[in-house]
Amino acid sequence: MIRINNIKKKYNNTEILKGIDLNVEDGKVVAIIGPSGSGKTTFLRCINHLESPDEGVISIGGKRVVAGSSKKKEILELQRKTAFVFQNYNLFRNKTAIENVMLALTVVKKYPKKKAREIAEELLDKVSLPRERFEYYPSSLSGGQQQRIAIARALALEPELILLDEPTSALDPELVDGVLDVIKKVAKEGITLIVVTHELSFAAEVADEVVFIDNGEVVEKGRASEVLGRPRELRTKTFLRSIQREYSLIG
């Protein structure tokens, strides 16, 4: 069970997060949606302390971190229970595809190289990276391949929770499905996922719960079919309508 309580964050007196709560049962997939600037990415980054929240308590798999009073070591332990998939992949530029996945295994878990390589090969197979690309550096791989490697890297430490920040927003349209398929595969394996996304159809298909955040607070949350299909709040309705308009313009 993942419990996130009352997360608050300010930048220069601007309240970005006004106290967000979120509980996620193990193995569930939560999609966070909301307009840009609503604080959804900041919230995601606060969960594993890439950004330190000003207030709030986060507990993941028995590790509990209280903003402001927890020690560095406790935060590191929390970070080792989570993994993060970035919008712009952030693969280590000086490492090949397979080394990207291996690094945390050899450095953090102190696995011998051989064992790390075996795990990494298995994970890269899982995200369907062609074997001949294993030794490529990120700069010579497509965005879709890079993001799939990033997902493999996130899986390497067997985290209890993976946070995904708009994992397909930076991709060319034809590469989006490949990445979403990998995420769906991961979701089926029972790893807890929190995904910030603009892909509503993906959210509808994969997410157990959808949370709509606007202006630093949770406006509405519930089953995906409810929030996306029959939103109760006016703000949710307006947001969904604006996104759908965009889609219909393209379609």
Place this chain on the structure above:
Amino acid sequence: MKLFDFEFFIECFPKILAKLPVTLLISVASFVAAVIIGFIVALIKIYKVPVLQRLADLYISFIRGTPVLVQLYIICYGIPKIIYYEQVNFNKMLAVDVNLIPGVIYVLVAYSINIGAYEAETIRSAIEAVGRGQMEAATSVGMTGAQTMIHVVIPQAFVIALPNFGNALISAIKDTSLVFVAGVIDILAQAKILGARVFNYLEVYIAAALVYWGICIVVELLIKKTEEYIKRYERSIV
């Protein structure tokens, strides 16, 4: 009188070339020390360490704002005086005979401090150019700050800093031509000595210039090769 005494020139050349190791030792050794100093100062600035950060700014500003020659004089006259003063007034913790410290030590200290200030800025900007995304990615897989530095940031920053390092090393080789003030005989000092015997300064200075030029060309080539090897993971300009 000849405009250019070619025989004398040929005769001097090997004698000047013989001092190449001195110049190389001083420049390479101080360069390496400078990179270490620069790295520490860069970290102080990046992590905004209180107090030390101010001192780092002061250090960089002073070194960049004063001539190397003046800095050399200050070190060469300052250090012996401090040691002597300590021995006379305190309990002789520094049990060395000031007169026995070779000039090359002062020179190494002075150039390390001098080049270090420039390297600090190079290294700082290189580390910052690696970008927050890379550090965050390392944090997100549970790596500590030190692990991130060693496996992710330093290897990438090194590549970014390499062209600057190359320039700095070449400058260092040329800047060391002032070491005669500390009584160290390097390429230029040797040229001066040889020239003074017969007042044929033009020949010896040209010989010295050719030696400097030659070594700088070689160093440049080496740097280029290293760069090509190290940048193999970058596709053209990234």
